[in-house]
Amino acid sequence: MTVQQWVDSILRLVGHLVSWPVVTLVIVIIFRRRIISALSALTGRARSASVGPLSVEFDEVAVEALQDTVRQAVQEPGADPTRLADFLGEQISKMTGQSSKRDDESFPGSRILWADDNLRHHLFEVNYLHRLGVDLEKASTTTQALQALDSGRFDLVISDMHRVEDGTEEPRAGLKLLREMRSGRRRTPLIFYTSNAVPFQGDEEISAYGATVTDTTSDLFAEIRRTLRRQPEDA
Template sequence: MNVDEFVKVTEALTKLLGVSIWPVVLVVVLVKFSPALKEFFYGLGEFSFKGGGFEATAKRKQAEASAALVAASVARPDAETTPESAARNAREAAAVVADAVNARVIRRASAATVLWVDDRPENNIFERQSLEALGISFVLATSTEEALKLLSKQQFDVIISDMGRPPDSRAGYTLLDRLRSSGNQTPFVIYAGSNAPEHKAEARSHGAIGSTNRATELFEYVLAALNGRR
């Protein structure tokens, strides 16, 4: 992709979605995986965001959430990532937002506060942005003790936690178990490195609503919890 083509694609995309700021990482990924992702972005012209009667603000929120979730889904390519799989992940992320986000969801999200517990919060920037675009506020904690202190002073609509935080390799469950034993039933999601069925089952046995390593599934878990679906 040459410079002129790059400019045309990014300009067309921002005009299409009605947003002026696109996550920088998505531009980087677009360059890295240009052939397949360029096809995806051009294909967005045929993509129908549900709820065509939305006011402009709601459409913008939906578009911004889609941009950030696409970025989160493709920002960490591994050795097995191909341009085709990156484009497929991007399509899936955009479709998840289109299916999940409507005016009622945005109204509920705008009043929600989520506690995110992770000793490396910089790893989750785009996941947070995808939900912040809908109006969700975040409070960050980097340890179990800090999270418990915050929870003693404030109620949250959802809690997201990673699993291992040194020196506790099961810190996510440590926090979850302490909350459930105290009677705190705040919806809890584990966002960690595994998406294995046995780990999902274990998380539910501890009282979590789910466990995942996929940004799109995390997005769905949070919105489902806010809307009373678990």
């Protein structure tokens, strides 16, 4: 079986695993090594794959980030196989949306602060940034994010919108962070990465700060690259 066929099979397998809970454990155990092997082979020239009726060209950095993500996910002790399959399906689908342009681009020395109370859900994105050479610092609350901003220079801040802070649901925690950044005259570029960007598109506070909002991985990476490319010129 070719690499392309393996990726196609993996995508279809992960998509159906949750429907077959009785055999999920067996399938994951049998296939986890083969999944890793197939993804490890998807480098260099073999960066395209058939996904159903479509032919997909993958961003080489995204392929490497997905390899890292799969290895980390399947090696977690006591991982529930059904949830693992669902998680891998989400991570693989993120990779398929990436453009193959500018594979050789990297940003060593760039610093990003990511405020999110559940970054494991974004394991692929985190690994992608690491592959770009980014120094990534994590904060799970607005307070931690502000402390980090006070203690060092960052080229970019990424924030979710909804967080649990001090045991309380904060649906607009991201906006709270933005307001604090504005009041402290911090002008660090800010990207909101949220599950639903629509309610915040055209928000006056976000526009006034010059921040952006997205709910897609491809737009997130594109905005990160645009922002980090501008840093040397602005320094």
